[in-house]
Amino acid sequence: MKTKICIISSSRADYGLLKNLIKTIEKSEKFFLQFIVTGSHLSNKHGSTIQEITDDKVKINKTVNILKKTNTNKDIGLTVGHSVQKFVKVMSELSPDITLILGDRYEIFSAAISSAFLKIPIAHIHGGEITEGAIDDNLRHAITKLAQVHFVSTETYRKRVIQMGEQPGKVYNVGSLGVENLKSAKLLPKNKVEDILLFKFLKRNIIVTYHPVTLDKDPAKGIDILLKVLSKFPEIGKIFTYANADVLGYEITKKIKKFVIEDKNSKVFSNLGQINFFSCLKYCDGIVGNSSSGIIEASSLKKWSLNIGNRQKGRLKPCSVFDVKLKEEDIFKKLKFLLKNKDSTKNLSYKNPYFKKNTSLNIVKKLELFNTKEISRKKFFDINNIF
DSSP states (O other): OOEEEEEEEOSHHHHHHHHHHHHHHHHOSSEEEEEEEEGGGGOGGGTOTHHHHHHTTOOOOEEEOOOOOOSSHHHHHHHHHHHHHHHHHHHHHHOOSEEEEESOOHHHHHHHHHHHHTTOOEEEESOSOOOTTSTHHHHHHHHHHHOSEEEESSHHHHHHHHHTTOOGGGEEEOOOHHHHHHHHOOOOOHHHHHHHHTOOOOSSEEEEEOOOOTTSSSTTHHHHHHHHHHTTOTTSEEEEEOOOSSTTHHHHHHHHHHHHHHOTTEEEESOOOHHHHHHHHHTSSEEEESOTHHHHTGGGGTOEEEEESSTTTTSOOOTTEEEEOSOHHHHHHHHHHHHHOHHHHHTSOOOOTTOOTTHHHHHHHHHHTOOTTTSSSOOOOOGGGTO
């Protein structure tokens, strides 16, 4: 009998990362795939990205509609509460042998809590990372303690998960799914990207992705500073993506939409999709904002990233990532330097610490080794016993 493995996707971001892994699991003779779609996938405000999944012909076993208001921390807390109830019901019906989840979103955290109380073992991808400016940091570490098997993206993160008391034999450094996807992607030619986006690339172009800094008193204040800086560069092309479904994310998106109306060389997209996003980045000079994509994937396309503020503070970064404080003058000076000194950026080291070969295949091979009935009970690994 095949092992039932349940994958949960809550956003355009994690589905893009999971896509190749899903295909690899579907080819496995040992697994029967179950797929739950939730979060912003089902939100019109965020582009109804469930359509991308159906276009890929991935079978969806259940949808869990949980997004309501996301304007305050209280809203998010209430969302987590009713999400756990919904996931307990749905996962009881599916009765998977193991749950496979990625990342640190509150929607995924809700699914992890539900799995734990239903005694369903959890395999977690992208644990051990640090993002000091976001509540995601707390949720990621909490998910690590709920999970039995861990697939991390660097050796540094592997050591950190073990430091948290997880058994070394169940923590695997497999690299990043996003980087693997990028390396294998068939990127579109420039004219095709322009036709799809209805956007003409200029001499200099950037992608802008800015999300709420959820641990700040005002999670959205940074977008005003960033847009003021970008208004000083009317000659460059700017491709914006929507903010995520965190506190005041929609307010950030509204301000971006207003900016785009007034800036003729700008466009904003609710969902580019992974191939369009990577193809677009290929023809841009770099990426600006506070998204993990600027840190984890951009260097594999030999593109620099201007990382603003504290949202990604603590994450391991390639040499092609430039950190700046959330100050208008600092952002302006560094962006001006990066755009004006194209020859200098060519000489950067773009070595990507998140790259390892065969990430998806190695995850599946490791999962195939486990008896899910035997791994549900965890034993704390005490590093004091080493010394």
